[in-house]
Amino acid sequence: MIAAHCYIGGTWTEGQARETATRLNPADLSETVGTYPLAGAADVDAAVRAARAALPAWRAMAAPARGELLFRAAGLLEREAGAIAELLTREMGKPIGEAEGELKRGAALLRYYAGEGMRAVGEVYPASDGRSLLYTNRVPIGVVGVVTPWNFPVAIPLWKIAPALAYGNTVVWKPAEDAGITGYRLMRILAEAGLPEGVVNFVTGAGGEAGEALVAHPGVDALTFTGSNAVGKRVALEAVGRGAKYQLEMGGKNPSIVAADADLELAAELTLSAAMRSAGQKCTATSRVIVEREIVPVFTELLVAKARSLKLSNPLARDCVLGPVVNGRQNESIVAAIRRGTADGARLLTGGGPPRTQALASGYYIEPTLFDRVDPGSELSQQELFGPVLAIVAADGLEQALAIANDVKYGLSAAIFTKDLDRMFRFLRTAQAGMLKINGETAGVEPHAPFGGIKQSSSHSREQGRAAIEFYTSVQTIAVTPTE
Structure with a gap:
């Protein structure tokens, strides 16, 4: 049995949680997979503050250096893939073959976004005066709140966290209640890869307390959410109310x-x-x-x-x-x-x-x-x-x-x-x-291709691939004019 912890500011902690939640194996209810702390608003606040404190140094780090840490995490994830796949299966019931496939996808996502550190992030435009340099640059949004579901407890967190980090943001991540143990094991991989303190923070707990505290926190600049339509709409309303950027991936029929x-x-x-x-x-x-x-x-x-x-x-x-x-x-x-x-x-x-x-x-x-x-x-x-x-x-x-x-x-x-x-x-x-x-099945998409829906399936944004840069960065337009 695994006793999971939160990870805040580079420290494994139970925070101020007074209770823990227990995960049973849905295939065999006699087996306890693990426990995790039911963190609350105070723990979320500490995590956001840690992410805010880590932001200046992380965004100033050269993008290839950030990519190198993601590349290292991919190798560590592959090394532990068998054990994590088994844990994933025991926690949420996914067949082991599919769980192993998800771990391979997770490593591929980390490697893809590691490469983003070497790709272009702006464009040059002709200036009408014929003298100035007119170009764009992309800059990180800031602190990103990541709320993820239980059905893909490795792949979905990574296709959100990896691009957020690659583009210079810091993260506070709250996994779904039915995936807290797998989330903890994934967070240990990210920590072992050498990410600086506070760059990724991990808070377990109920959506009604920890999740709502993260969504409502004024120190969170952007929110990325995958889950139900009912909760997604509340995330959108909260984000709009305080001017935060948001991205929703929700249901399908x-x-x-x-x-x-x-x-x-x-x-x-x-x-x-x-x-x-x-x-x-x-x-x-x-x-x-x-x-x-x-x-x-x-x-x-x-x-x-x-x-x-x-x-x-x-x-x-x-x-x-x-x-x-x-x-x-x-x-x-x-x-x-x-x-x-x-x-x-x-x-x-x-x-x-x-x-x-x-x-x-x-x-x-x-x-x-x-x-x-x-x-x-x-x-x-x-x-x-x-x-x-x-x-x-x-x-x-x-x-x-x-x-x-x-x-x-x-x-x-x-x-x-x-x-x-x-x-x-x-x-x-x-x-x-x-x-x-x-002539193919509706399920599945390549990890480097854009993913997302229309109508009430999403916020009309896209995840994965090069499309992720649109959410995790803001565009600056810059004009440099010589004085002579």
Whole structure:
């Protein structure tokens, strides 16, 4: 069992926390993974003050030198990847193969942003007087508050923290309550890499106390948040109220469209992969598959057969495809939504509850669940469930399929399966999402490519890749005019 601590101003501490939280393994509730302190507003204040004190020296450090520290962190993360992947799996239930992939992605993110220290940060413009030097420079925003979710407890923190540091900002990071132990282990890597005291500060605790204190703190210049729409909207309101910069990545209700001419075997395989891996607990997971009506029977038969063959097992098993959901609250929410789906008239094809095996009775497992005869306006089609649930929606042709795909408040990711070039381009022109896939699954994006959504899936900003510079820096326009 791991006893985690906060990290404030270069010191591991329990701060002023009077209580600790306990994380149980969602695959086996008899196992305690660890504990972490429930920090409060006073601890957040100390962390922000430490970040503020460290800012002048960090932003003055040469960008290649900052990059070297990130490069060192990547090597340390790779060295400890096996142990951290196992911890990640035990804390939040992600299958070990996917956890190992996330650790590789984390190292790649650190290396990518290490290289940012050697890239251009401004442009030169012609001056109208023919004498002056007119150019732009990018400067750090200041202290960045980082609030991260539990479903990618290594990759998402790193794709926020690494660019913040590369561009000269300091950080106060609060992980989700269900990922505090993994977050602590990642913070130890960053500290071991040699980051100066106060450059990254780590505060564990409840969102309602530590999280709100960070979001509301006047010493935080920018906020980057990934999580629910309800909380994201509160983050935005707080930031606007005091003039802080903010970046939000929130929910999705991601569709895959299957056209009549598609490779149905491929479409079924990738749709199930995107819907069920990580127990559907990805903001980019496929939760709706919109199928041209003439192929609904054969495609549904394919999906059901593949869903029933999925391996539901302890996530530490090397062949695990589908593990548990993260906690009891999430489990109850998903099962309740499944019951409401049946009550609303959808037909349950397979799954719908816990597995009928004693070996998995001690965890939060839900069988892969498929519905058909789903109304496009129903909860199953409109609301993010964040679980292993897929709704099959029939459409009379591509135009109706696109209309159904777009008729939700979210716009994160969308896919189409087709061999027809005209259909591909019609989808690319019409689909309302920040990420579009042709003959690929909605989940996943390369670590160097921009990530983000439209509508209520994000604040219309982008994370990852070169796009990150837009959020973590401000542009200065500079004119230098000679006196002679």
